[in-house]
Amino acid sequence: MTAEDRAWAADFEPCDICDLCGEVVGDDDLLGALVPDSSAVYGTDPALDGKRVLTACTVDHLAVLVEQYRARPFVAEELWAAKVRRAVAEVAPPVPLSLLAKLSGISEQEALRGIYWHNARAREWRARYGGADRACRGD
Structure with missing residues (x-):
């Protein structure tokens, strides 16, 4: 990363998006859960294979997401x-x-x-x- 890239990145607060509604959420307010998901594989960390990281902006949105994955069969x-x-x-x-x-x-x-x-x-x-x-x- 160049000095210019680091300066540009420093202007931004770490954030993610809600997997349900797409709302941008700052790291301090971000909620997350790890759920079983047979379609999830990771090139950087195979230990996470079979697990999906969910992010949400509210407890209600996280509950909806967790329920969606609970209803999905693990194959x-x-x-x-x-x-x-x-x-x-x-x-x-x-x-x-x-x-x-x-x-x-x-x-x-x-x-x-x-x-x-x-x-x-x-x-x-x-x-x-x-x-x-x-x-x-x-x-």
């Missing part, structure tokens, strides 16, 4: 698929399942179930919206 295969996807991005193919599992921090069985889950979602998407070739061509 382990979704989490494993995301872990595999992150690992695949780090190595050149072909990647043996044993290495993929090791890089993902999950078992070979979990990696395989994650792959199957991902492929099933991809087939559902193609059935609903058309093949990948059509989408890529812009037809």
